[in-house]
Amino acid sequence: MSRAVSSVSGEVSAGRRLVLHALGLGGMAALAVAAGLVPPARAAEEAPAWPKNAFAQKDQAHALDALYGKTLEASDKVSLDVPEIAENGAVVPVSVTTSLPNVTSISVLIPENPYTLAASYRLPEGTEPSVSCRLKMAKTSDVVVVVESAGKLYGAKKQVKVTLGGCGG
Amino acid sequence: MSRRALAVVAAAGLAGLSCGALAATQSEFDAAYAAAAQAEAQAGALHDQWSPTEAALKAARQAAEEKRYDEASALARRAEALAKASISQAQAQQSLWREAVVK
Amino acid sequence: MPSTIRVRAVAHGESTEVQSLIQHPMDSGFVKDKEGKLIPPHYIEVVSFECNGKTVFTAFWGPAVSKDPYLKFSFKGGRKGDELKISWTDNEGKSDSIAAKIL
Amino acid sequence: MIGRIGSIYRAAAAAALLFTSLLPAASAGPRIDPAGDQRAFQAYFERAFPGVALDDFANGPYAVNKEMRKQWEEIMQFPPYDFALDDGKRLFEAPFKNGKSYADCFPDRGIGIRQSYPYFDLRSGEVVTLDLAINRCREQNGEKPLPYEVGDMAAIDAYMASTSRGKPFDIRIPDDPRALAAYENGKKFFYERRGQLNFSCASCHVQAAGRRMRGDILAPALGMLASFPIYRSDWGSMGTVDRRFVSCNEQVRSLPLKPEDEAYRDLEYFLSYMSNGVAIAGPGTRP
Known part of the structure; x- marks a missing residue:
């Protein structure tokens, strides 16, 4: 198989630099939460609402800030499976899995898309991460994935090449 | 595409440029268009019409309707050159296709 | 009218694997129609999955999710014969839901 | 016009054939040998793609490219043609206004017959594709024909193909000069370069099969039609063989023919015959 499941090795350190850099604002918000200035997120049983503001952001930093308000660290426990070359940019299969415990959400961001946040999933207790x-x-x-585990954010990323299509098959 | 076909396209391009300098009349356009339409019909008979030829014919009709005869005539000549290239292609392929058959 | 939702939920021991496919254009708002006009964004925002009255998965989607969206996840606690309810709502306020038995 | 010229070509080919059969010694053009062509065609692809099983050629680019195959396997976990398949079953089973249905028009009530289409109809002297047969069935029963490339036609095709999965293409070329001429006409269409880009079907799907063309991997011609109709991500919808022929012609800047034009039917006849032995796998998905 010509592609590997991510996310160990050098790729992660590059990812960490990018993500940490991008997360300046998120870091501030996380500090605010930690300092008890902002109430913690939703109660467990409350039905969460569609995060409109996060989906409207055009860059990764603002999207993550709007969605989580926390800093992100790269983790080799987050696996992202995407093709190296997409067969068609309209349909790129993305699979995320993690060995991290107590995962409450998984989000997928595509920084080069017009709006960065593509999808965000909420996982109640008992749902596999x-x-x-x-x-x-x-x-x-x-493709950047973010896993929220025990209240912290962990990420991995991998590049997907998208070429012009419409000729073969 | 055969060399001859390419030469036809190139020559027609030059003709289009040089004639563009003179103001064309409707009758000049009509003649150019009739020649192009005839060539395109022949290409059709050979099963090998090109979409750019059709596009050029359509654009030529549009320009003529708006009385822009210079442009319309140039487009008609372009269409004729393309149609002639497609005719050359089709004629050459009448025998050449057999060489491509998997044996 | 057939349902817009296809679902396959299969119990493997403690875990139930759910796969779903929803028929929806998921228009991004960046694609033009034949007349060159932008097709307005039209996409599913929320999909929720409930089993035995408890939410087991919630998807929040934006316009970057593919047409006829697919989803796969697994949860613990479902048993063969239990009912899984799936519902979606989109940015135009349209919605659909279906209940399926776990196999 | 095109159809008529196709007929003229075929009449000429048929006449030539008749001529050669009357005068076996005369060399009035190359002999038409479908069985020999088929052996050479299949051998070419076996050499080009060692290790790819004959049936796997139905899967086009996914048979010959690992990266593509992995994405395909993920997509096939819940294929996007599922909706069309359900629509097709419903449409196929729904009676016409006169109470009859598609099943009444086809052998074996239309179930498990995809592998035998197109066939050469000795009475009318022409190639009949499944889609043409579907529309003729409708017209015989007082219904309007369906548009050929998309929609209900693709859905009915999808259902009929699904009932035929695993059955090898079994196209027959009767020993009749008209059938041989139709076959030869389809073969000619396949190998002839056309359009401003000067490509033939074979340029991409024989000589360059398996290679990358822009973002796509070009499908080998062998088995190509076995997975039709297809859901193409690029279209975002289903399409029939006609839709594929039309879009292929457009891509090389050739003016496409009308769906079910005689030349397209002959082409489908030739291509399907070349794939005899490849099991029907339709409906399929493509990038």
């Missing part, structure tokens, strides 16, 4: 879906990619981009 693994999800597969199909996403659109406007052009070659990283």
Whole structure:
């Protein structure tokens, strides 16, 4: 198989730099939560609402800030499975799984898309920390996944090449 | 595409440029269009019409309707050149296709 | 009218694997129609999965999710014959739901 | 016009054939040898793609490219043609206004017969594709024909193909000069370069099969039609063989023919015959 499940090795350190850099704002918000200035997120049983503001953000930092308000660290416990070259940018299969405990959400971001946040999943207790879906990619981009585990955010990323299609098959 | 076909396209391009300098009349356009339409019909008979030829014919009709005869005539000549290239292609392929058959 | 939702939920021991496919255009708002006009964004925002009255999975989607969206996840606690309820709502306020038995 | 010229070509080919059969010694053009062509065609692809099983050629680019295959396997966990398949079953089973249904028009009530289409109809002297047969069935029963490329036609095709999965293509070319001429006409259409880009079907799907063309991997011509109709991500919908022929012609800047034009039917006849032995796998998905 010509592609590997991510997310160990050098790729992660690159990912960490990018994500940490991008998360300046998120870091501030996380500090605010930690300091008890902002109430913690939703109660467990409350039905969460569609995060409108997060889906409207055009860059990763603002999207993550709107969604979580926390800092992100790269983790080799987050696995992202995406193709190296998408067969069609309109349908890119994305699978995320993690060995991290107490996962409450998994989100997928595509920084080069017009709006960065593609999908965000809420996982109640008892749901396995693994999800597969199909996403659109406007052009070659990283796919960034974020796993919320025990209140902290862990990430991994991998590049997917998107080329012009419409000729073969 | 045969060399001859390419030469036809190139020559027609030049003709289009040089004639563009003179103001064309409707009758010049009509003649150019009739020649193009005839060539395109022949290409059709050979099973090999090209979409750019059709596009050029359509654009030529549009320009003529708006009385822009210079442009319309140039487009008609372009269409004729394309149609002639497609005719050359089709004629050459009448025998050449057999060489491509998996044996 | 057939349902817009297809679901396959299969219990393997403690865990139930759910796969679903929803018929929806998921228009991004960046694609033009034949006349060159932008097709307005039209996409599912929320999909929720409930088993035995308890939410087991919630998806929040934006316009970057593919047409006819697919989803796969697994949860613990479902048993063969239990009912899984799936419902979606989109940005135009449309919605659909279906109940399926776990196999 | 095109159809008529196709007929003229075929009449000429048939006449030539008749001529050669009357005068076996005369060399009035190459002999038409479908069985020999088929052996050479299949051998070419076996050499080009060692290790790919004959049936796997139905899966086009996914048979010859690992990266593509992995994405396909993920997509096939819940294929996007599922909706069309359900629609197709419903449409196929729904009676016409006169109480009859598609089943009444087809051998074996239309179930498990995809592998035998197209066939050469000795009475009318022409190639009949499944889609043409579907529309003729409708017209015989007082219904309007369906548009050929998309929608209900693709859905009915999808259902009929699904009932035929696993059955190898079994296209017959009767020993009749008209059938041989139709076959030869389809073969010619396949190998002839056309359009401003000067490509033939074979340029991409024989010579360059398995290679990358822009973002796509070009499907081998062998088995190509076994997975039709297809859901193409690029279309975002289902399409029939006609839709594929039309879009292929457009891509090389050739003016496409009308769906079910005689030349397209002959092409489908030739291509399907080349794939005899490849099991029906339709409906399929493609990028």
